[in-house]
Amino acid sequence: MIVRTIPFPEKLFPRISNGYFKFELLEIDGKSEVLEELMKLRKNNQKDFKKLLATLVIQVHADTLIKDQRRLNRGIKCPDILEYKSNKGSYRLFGFLGTDNKIIICTNTYNKTTSKKKKQDAAFEKAKGLKSKYDSYVRREECQQQNNFYKN
Amino acid sequence: MPTTEQLLQELDNLPDLNLGNDPDFISDVAKGKLINDILNIMEDKNINQQELAQKLGKSKQYISRILKEKANLTIDSLVHIACALDSDFEISIHSKISENKYPEESCFSEKKTCIPCNDLLSENKNLDPENLSA
Numbered sequence: 001m002i003v004r005t006i007p008f009p010e011k012l013f014p015r016i017s018n019g020y021f022k023f024e025l026l027e028i029d030g031k032s033e034v035l036e037e038l039m040k041l042r043k044n045n046q047k048d049f050k051k052l053l054a055t056l057v058i059q060v061h062a063d064t065l066i067k068d069q070r071r072l073n074r075g076i077k078c079p080d081i082l083e084y085k086s087n088k089g090s091y092r093l094f095g096f097l098g099t100d101n102k103i104i105i106c107t108n109t110y111n112k113t114t115s116k117k118k119k120q121d122a123a124f125e126k127a128k129g130l131k132s133k134y135d136s137y138v139r140r141e142e143c144q145q146q147n148n149f150y151k152n
Numbered sequence: 153m154p155t156t157e158q159l160l161q162e163l164d165n166l167p168d169l170n171l172g173n174d175p176d177f178i179s180d181v182a183k184g185k186l187i188n189d190i191l192n193i194m195e196d197k198n199i200n201q202q203e204l205a206q207k208l209g210k211s212k213q214y215i216s217r218i219l220k221e222k223a224n225l226t227i228d229s230l231v232h233i234a235c236a237l238d239s240d241f242e243i244s245i246h247s248k249i250s251e252n253k254y255p256e257e258s259c260f261s262e263k264k265t266c267i268p269c270n271d272l273l274s275e276n277k278n279l280d281p282e283n284l285s286a
Contacts, residue, residue, distance in 0.1 A: 011163045014171050030155045039159060054180035058188055067191035
């Protein structure tokens with residue numbers, strides 16, 4: 001299994017030259033679920049997509065994580081997971097901070113159409129699972145690099 | 153599930169979103185940035201909504217409406233908030249830079265003019281464009 005992150009394609013996210021944070025998309029074995037979900041949203045609901053994008057642009061420009069809870073929510077059970085929300089929109093984007101605390105790695109999306117928490121919690125759990133996969137892959141790669149270094 | 157490569161090829165065929173010319177999008181970003189700035193300063197200075205309301209001589213509901221982006225803010229009220237938070241106020245409108253000419257810049261790059269609130273108030277200047285660009 002190969003886990004890596006890819007930059008946000010320019011057609012999905014505006015090029016910002018002076019941002020502090022950067023968003024990237026999680027890819028596992030050459031496939032990115034979150035990229036597919038965002039493309040579907042862009043095609044089927046451009047209005048909501050732009051609203052979500054606005055929150056991401058605000059985050060890129062900020063030098064700390066967004067304080068406004070209407071735009072960024074952290075899971076109670078999983079505070080490492082970031083849930084980006086749009087102002088008056090139903091779409092959410094889940095992600096987590098990379099090791100350098102500057103790159104936000106996006107994992108999955110969720111369309112909140114009900115006040116019931118069950119599906120939202122499931123989306124948090126999914127993000128948490130993807131984060132674990134990413135973390136263990138990064139750790140394994142680091143160990144391998146270290147072993148190769150000592151072998152040489 | 154399609155591969156990333158296939159998705160990126162599909163994405164190439166979609167029209168641009170043209171966000172730089174979308175007033176709703178730009179307004180959403182501008183308001184959100186402003187609210188985030190206010191919240192950051194309030195946290196840094198350990199000021200809650202009630203205290204900010206008192207400093208402005210307004211109700212807590214007024215502050216709440218602002219922070220929930222329900223109020224349509226004027227430059228005047230923003231300057232008052234900035235001063236109440238003992239902070240500088242910045243605003244600017246500038247020509248778009250051609251992407252071909254300056255590839256490192258984008259329409260979301262920041263180019264600000266900084267106006268210290270206290271200077272404006274002490275000299276009793278009004279907020280006409282000449283003072284703002286000073």
